[in-house]
Amino acid sequence: MNGEIELIGTFTSEDECAAAIEGLHKAHVHDFNVFSPFMSEKINEAVDEVRGWGRSPVRKFVLAGGFTGAFTGLILTVGTSWEWNIIAGGRPIAAIAPYIVIIFELMILFGVLSAVSSFFFISRLPAFEPAPGYRTRFGADKFGLVARVGDGDVSRVEAMLRDAGAEEVARAAA
Amino acid sequence: MAAAVGQGEFPINYIDVDRTAQRVMNPAGLKYWLWVAFLAFLVAVGVSYWTRQIYEGLGVTGYGQPNYWAVYITNFVFWVGIAHSGTLISAVLYLFRTRWRTAVYRCAETMTIFAVVTAGLFPIIHLGRPWYFYWLCPYPNERYLQPNFRSPLTWDFFAISTYLTTSALFLSMGLIPDIANQRDISTGWRKKFYTILACGWQGTDRQWRNFSMAYLLLAGFATPLVLSVHSVVSWDFATMQTPGMHSTIFAPYFVAGAIFSGCALVITLMVPMRKWLHIEDLVTVWHMDNLSKVVLFTSLVISYSYLTEVFVVWYAQDPIEMMTFHERFFGSQGYLFGGMILCNCLVPLLLFSPRIRTNMVWLFIISIFVNIGMWLERFVLIAGSLSTAQTPSQWRFYVPKITEVAITIGSFGWFLLNFSLFTKFLPIVSMTELKEGITWLRKSIREPYPYRKAA
Numbered sequence: 001m002n003g004e005i006e007l008i009g010t011f012t013s014e015d016e017c018a019a020a021i022e023g024l025h026k027a028h029v030h031d032f033n034v035f036s037p038f039m040s041e042k043i044n045e046a047v048d049e050v051r052g053w054g055r056s057p058v059r060k061f062v063l064a065g066g067f068t069g070a071f072t073g074l075i076l077t078v079g080t081s082w083e084w085n086i087i088a089g090g091r092p093i094a095a096i097a098p099y100i101v102i103i104f105e106l107m108i109l110f111g112v113l114s115a116v117s118s119f120f121f122i123s124r125l126p127a128f129e130p131a132p133g134y135r136t137r138f139g140a141d142k143f144g145l146v147a148r149v150g151d152g153d154v155s156r157v158e159a160m161l162r163d164a165g166a167e168e169v170a171r172a173a174a
Numbered sequence: 175m176a177a178a179v180g181q182g183e184f185p186i187n188y189i190d191v192d193r194t195a196q197r198v199m200n201p202a203g204l205k206y207w208l209w210v211a212f213l214a215f216l217v218a219v220g221v222s223y224w225t226r227q228i229y230e231g232l233g234v235t236g237y238g239q240p241n242y243w244a245v246y247i248t249n250f251v252f253w254v255g256i257a258h259s260g261t262l263i264s265a266v267l268y269l270f271r272t273r274w275r276t277a278v279y280r281c282a283e284t285m286t287i288f289a290v291v292t293a294g295l296f297p298i299i300h301l302g303r304p305w306y307f308y309w310l311c312p313y314p315n316e317r318y319l320q321p322n323f324r325s326p327l328t329w330d331f332f333a334i335s336t337y338l339t340t341s342a343l344f345l346s347m348g349l350i351p352d353i354a355n356q357r358d359i360s361t362g363w364r365k366k367f368y369t370i371l372a373c374g375w376q377g378t379d380r381q382w383r384n385f386s387m388a389y390l391l392l393a394g395f396a397t398p399l400v401l402s403v404h405s406v407v408s409w410d411f412a413t414m415q416t417p418g419m420h421s422t423i424f425a426p427y428f429v430a431g432a433i434f435s436g437c438a439l440v441i442t443l444m445v446p447m448r449k450w451l452h453i454e455d456l457v458t459v460w461h462m463d464n465l466s467k468v469v470l471f472t473s474l475v476i477s478y479s480y481l482t483e484v485f486v487v488w489y490a491q492d493p494i495e496m497m498t499f500h501e502r503f504f505g506s507q508g509y510l511f512g513g514m515i516l517c518n519c520l521v522p523l524l525l526f527s528p529r530i531r532t533n534m535v536w537l538f539i540i541s542i543f544v545n546i547g548m549w550l551e552r553f554v555l556i557a558g559s560l561s562t563a564q565t566p567s568q569w570r571f572y573v574p575k576i577t578e579v580a581i582t583i584g585s586f587g588w589f590l591l592n593f594s595l596f597t598k599f600l601p602i603v604s605m606t607e608l609k610e611g612i613t614w615l616r617k618s619i620r621e622p623y624p625y626r627k628a629a
Contacts (some may be wrong), residue, residue, distance in 0.1 A: 034379040037188060037355070038606040039386050046381045056387035076312060080320035083382050099407060100322040105332040108395050108402075112340045115395070116347060119388035120373070124382045127374030136358035139351070141188035141609075 004174035005154050007085030009145040009166035014040040017143035021046040023160045024147055032147040033131060035138035043143070055154045058118045065114025066107050071137045073103030132173065185619040187457055188609045192355060195605045197241070198451045201357070201409045202598050213591035224299055224579045232302050234577045241560050241572035246300035248552040249582055252435070253293030253589075254334065254407050255428070255548065258400055259436020260286025261341060264348070268389075273614045274464040276607040277457045281447070282440045283345045283390070284602065288592040289436075290338045292585050297330075299581060328408045333406040340399055344392050347385070350375045352601040367599075387442075404432045411555070417498040418559030419487065420575065427479040431548060431618035434472035438544035441465055442591070445538040456603050458534050460618035469544065473522035483515010494564055499561040502554060507571055510554050517547020 012019040013027075019118065021043065031048065036043055045052070060164045077099035078100055082133045085093050120126070147174030152170070227234050237244060256535050260282040267275040298304045310331040321328045349581035377383060386537035408428035411419040441462065448457050487495045502511050521543040530536045557572045574582075596602070608615055 036379050038610040039382045056384045058387040062391045077323045083318050101329045106335045108399050109336045115388045115391045116343050119384050123384045125373045129375050139355045139358050
């Protein structure tokens with residue numbers, strides 16, 4: 001967008017990066033992206049606080065997947081038993097106790113498949129274009145904070161990033 | 175403590191973790207390819223004997239009345255058991271936030287995948303007409319016939335295939351951030367390879383947030399699954415009327431045995447890998463010590479299970495069961511039972527000594543004993559019990575022939591071949607999780623570990 005600049009802050013520790021995220025929040029800069037080489041609780045908490053995100057929606061897909069799997073297992077076992085409904089040895093046509101194993105396994109299977117597929121879907125993966133501001137070191141040993149700010153705020157936000165501990169702040173056109 | 179990096183004040187930094195793990199994936203030398211060629215030869219031997227078996231029939235094996243379940247089913251249970259430690263270490267210990275798992279879980283997960291794949295081959299090899307194995311799957315057909323869902327063998331099909339899918343997805347999910355890291359430093363065909371596998375991962379806050387939830391839920395699913403799979407395998411035996419097999423203790427006993435054998439194989443693989451791949455700084459003595467404590471604990475559980483099994487038979491005073499167990503202890507094949515007790519119950523007691531737990535040579539030797547012992551346990555249980563079933567006129571002890579031996583050796587070659595290839599092309603230690611818990615890794619390197627000199 002015209003008149004916007006990307007500030008790319010590089011941090012050596014997650015604490016500094018989390019502090020910078022809080023600083024952005026205080027500076028009313030909400031258009032930002034964070035890169036980290038590993039899952040950091042501190043950064044996640046800081047981002048959640050700023051963005052007001054609740055827990056990941058992946059869990060809702062998983063719940064739906066688990067129920068679907070269990071239902072599929074029930075239909076598969078009971079339905080096919082009734083399809084070939086010959087009573088053998090006086091036993092019930094559909095015996096629920098042994099079918100619980102199949103129902104359980106399919107519940108797990110469908111739950112797992114929904115966990116992975118919803119993770120890809122919600123995280124917008126596979127991504128064919130690199131995210132703006134991404135540097136290869138953000139996957140190795142540095143934390144990156146990319147903020148999009150208007151021309152007038154650049155100096156103020158850049159100073160804030162440096163104060164938070166950024167070892168480098170680069171500018172790029174947004 | 176804030177995990178600062180690149181300042182030279184710590185024994186290991188984030189970038190050191192990456193470099194050490196990535197060095198393993200450097201182009202291989204002649205020794206590696208000779209090792210791969212040797213393993214491929216073992217696989218070829220196994221495949222050639224299986225081909226002969228398919229062509230000539232199961233008569234080329236030592237199978238015969240009353241032993242129609244023997245080495246192949248032993249191998250199936252053995253490999254399924256091996257697979258369990260991967261899920262235990264990666265999922266169960268993840269839920270408990272166990273810190274030492276980070277260095278060893280990728281190896282254990284990889285082992286799980288290839289062990290399940292190997293295990294899945296044996297019920298097919300065991301069939302006289304292996305091309306009909308798909309009859310186990312439910313599929314629409316004009317006769318409305320479906321598999322018998324009351325049968326433990328059908329349960330097995332569902333349990334093993336679910337376990338393989340879950341383990342493969344769990345491993346793949348965990349690999350994505352590490353592969354992305356590898357993508358960023360690679361060139362040539364490797365860059366293309368890792369770019370495809372990384373799926374565009376860049377470690378953004380949105381990606382990590384969903385990743386951590388999906389990974390947690392996968393771990394949550396994998397935990398009951400790991401308990402169910404070997405319980406289902408145990409019911410293959412426990413639901414039979416065969417003396418020596420018909421026991422309600424089998425499910426927990428099998429699960430404990432599976433974790434025992436699996437963790438032992440992780441040690442068997444990790445000890446030489448640490449040395450040959452130069453990853454001692456990532457997989458420290460602390461990690462190996464904790465792993466060996468799991469082996470010790472599960473050995474005690476297994477020993478207790480053996481005692482309980484015998485006690486139940488003695489208490490019930492069923493003459494056929496008593497006779498089967500008498501034959502198992504004192505019969506012509508009693509030495510197999512003795513070997514099993516030695517390997518599974520007595521040798522692991524050495525792990526009570528911290529000096530032995532932190533000595534890699536001792537750990538390796540003990541883990542080999544455990545592997546042998548757990549294979550023997552399954553053999554004694556399956557082939558031994560069937561040899562002395564209800565009809566004494568049919569008693570005959572099974573002796574494997576060259577076909578079973580060759581196929582068994584081939585399966586070890588197949589497992590190690592896959593594992594060796596994985597090690598060279600994909601990260602065998604989790605860089606992201608090691609970096610996440612780098613404080614503990616530094617502590618395990620820097621602080622004098624008790625009895626570390628012994629290692």
